[in-house]
Amino acid sequence: MAAKNKVWSGRIAGEVSPLMERFSRSVESDFLMWREDIAVNRIWAEALAEIGIFSTGELRSVLDGLDKIAAEMAANVFMFEAADEDIHVAIERRLTEICGETGARIHTGRSRNDQVATDARLFLKRRSADWLCEITHLQETLLRMAKAQTRVILPGYTHWQQAQPILLSHYLLAIFWGVDRTIDRLQNYLHQIDLCPLGCGALAGSAFPVDRQRIAQKLGFREASPNSIDATGDRDFCSELLFIIATFFTLLSRVAAEMQIWNTLEFSFIEFSDAFATGSSMMPQKKNPDAMELIRGKSAAAIAAANQLLILQKGLPLTYNRDLQEDKKITFAQLEEVILATAVFREALSGARFNAEQMEKALEPGLLATDLADYLVKKGMPFRKAHEVIGKIVQHSIAEKLELTDFALEQFKKFSDLFTEDVFEILKFSSSIAQRNVPGGTAEKAVREQIVRAEKNLQK
Numbered sequence: 341m342a343a344k345n346k347v348w349s350g351r352i353a354g355e356v357s358p359l360m361e362r363f364s365r366s367v368e369s370d371f372l373m374w375r376e377d378i379a380v381n382r383i384w385a386e387a388l389a390e391i392g393i394f395s396t397g398e399l400r401s402v403l404d405g406l407d408k409i410a411a412e413m414a415a416n417v418f419m420f421e422a423a424d425e426d427i428h429v430a431i432e433r434r435l436t437e438i439c440g441e442t443g444a445r446i447h448t449g450r451s452r453n454d455q456v457a458t459d460a461r462l463f464l465k466r467r468s469a470d471w472l473c474e475i476t477h478l479q480e481t482l483l484r485m486a487k488a489q490t491r492v493i494l495p496g497y498t499h500w501q502q503a504q505p506i507l508l509s510h511y512l513l514a515i516f517w518g519v520d521r522t523i524d525r526l527q528n529y530l531h532q533i534d535l536c537p538l539g540c541g542a543l544a545g546s547a548f549p550v551d552r553q554r555i556a557q558k559l560g561f562r563e564a565s566p567n568s569i570d571a572t573g574d575r576d577f578c579s580e581l582l583f584i585i586a587t588f589f590t591l592l593s594r595v596a597a598e599m600q601i602w603n604t605l606e607f608s609f610i611e612f613s614d615a616f617a618t619g620s621s622m623m624p625q626k627k628n629p630d631a632m633e634l635i636r637g638k639s640a641a642a643i644a645a646a647n648q649l650l651i652l653q654k655g656l657p658l659t660y661n662r663d664l665q666e667d668k669k670i671t672f673a674q675l676e677e678v679i680l681a682t683a684v685f686r687e688a689l690s691g692a693r694f695n696a697e698q699m700e701k702a703l704e705p706g707l708l709a710t711d712l713a714d715y716l717v718k719k720g721m722p723f724r725k726a727h728e729v730i731g732k733i734v735q736h737s738i739a740e741k742l743e744l745t746d747f748a749l750e751q752f753k754k755f756s757d758l759f760t761e762d763v764f765e766i767l768k769f770s771s772s773i774a775q776r777n778v779p780g781g782t783a784e785k786a787v788r789e790q791i792v793r794a795e796k797n798l799q800k
């Protein structure tokens with residue numbers, strides 16, 4: 341392909357290697373922004389008309405041309421050519437085919453550097469807002485599930501060892517608050533990204549006196565970006581989003597890992613619906629929790645992508661460098677992936693059956709050891725001493741193959757005089773739960789208060 345087909349053909353007369361052409365094409369990933377590119381072209385054309393670059397008739401012809409291109413794109417009949425490096429070149433090329441000379445004036449005072457930064461921000465604004473809807477939907481689902489499970493008790497684990505009893509709704513709300521932090525981050529992100537680079541040119545600002553604030557406002561941005569170098573070279577709006585995605589994926593991945601254990605025959609705390617499980621090609625008995633495994637698996641790429649974007653930028657001078665073309669491929673792909681993963685996680689979890697009976701069966705009396713120590717503390721013993729006394733009781737119970745709940749009062753008394761008949765009242769899982777009645781604790785009352793707080797959060 342000869343350089344004459346290129347937007348920069350005046351400068352470089354020699355032919356471009358087909359290899360180089362293939363290598364430098366980004367249209368496969370940036371065509372996703374065609375709607376945004378059309379919108380940006382439209383507003384730019386109007387800005388140019390305001391300063392006399394286009395007459396009213398010419399503006400009309402450009403806008404009609406852009407409508408035609410949009411229709412071709414929407415109908416999937418737009419013909420890309422080998423020389424269409426990216427979506428901006430493709431649309432400008434087609435506009436010039438349709439409008440001739442007039443179309444060839446659309447790039448006045450503009451660079452692909454401010455154009456691509458504007459398109460990308462618009463695209464990410466739109467899809468991040470879609471993701472925000474998905475996440476909010478997940479949050480509502482988690483809250484609904486938590487409300488339905490305020491009576492179910494299960495062992496809470498630390499180090500994968502039974503630690504203390506918790507309510508299932510308390511566990512589900514733990515996911516809710518992790519998701520809530522993602523929502524906060526995303527809302528802040530949507531504020532950060534809301535600046536319009538258009539009119540910044542290649543790096544130094546447009547030499548044509550376009551009204552940048554008006555352009556920003558027409559494109560739906562909060563305002564025009566304040567510095568043309570920063571506006572064209574900055575890609576924080578990609579790395580920041582990828583950080584949010586990676587953090588969110590990490591949360592889902594942790595829950596997914598736990599759900600896979602819950603799903604084992606040994607635990608049987610949860611069973612996924614057929615809609616979100618798959619079988620084995622070989623072993624007829626298998627029903628695998630693939631939705632959870634894929635979420636955990638895909639989180640690897642999300643974490644890598646956040647790293648990749650930072651590595652991509654770390655050695656670059658502040659202005660536009662072609663390296664930055666790699667940003668969209670990575671960021672767009674992860675955003676689509678996380679939108680899908682959010683929906684899958686929500687549907688898989690809400691469609692699963694929690695086995696309350698099995699959770700209860702799994703409760704070991706050892707879960708009450710802290711409550712026994714707290715009991716002695718309430719009778720006046722210093723905690724460190726109480727910890728030691730109960731530690732000895734636990735040792736004894738293991739040696740004698742007794743459960744803590746099998747001890748008679750006489751046996752407890754051998755370890756401390758402070759034990760009286762009322763010890764048996766605290767040796768129940770339900771009373772262990774009820775004891776933890778601080779805000780944020782697992783007591784049913786505290787969890788109900790937490791639910792009220794969660795509801796308020798959802799409304800904001």
Ligand code: ARG
Nearest residue numbers: 366426452453456662664665
């Ligand atoms: N396709 C390019 C990108 O996404 C557009 C900007 C190209 N600018 C340039 N000066 N070559 O980064």
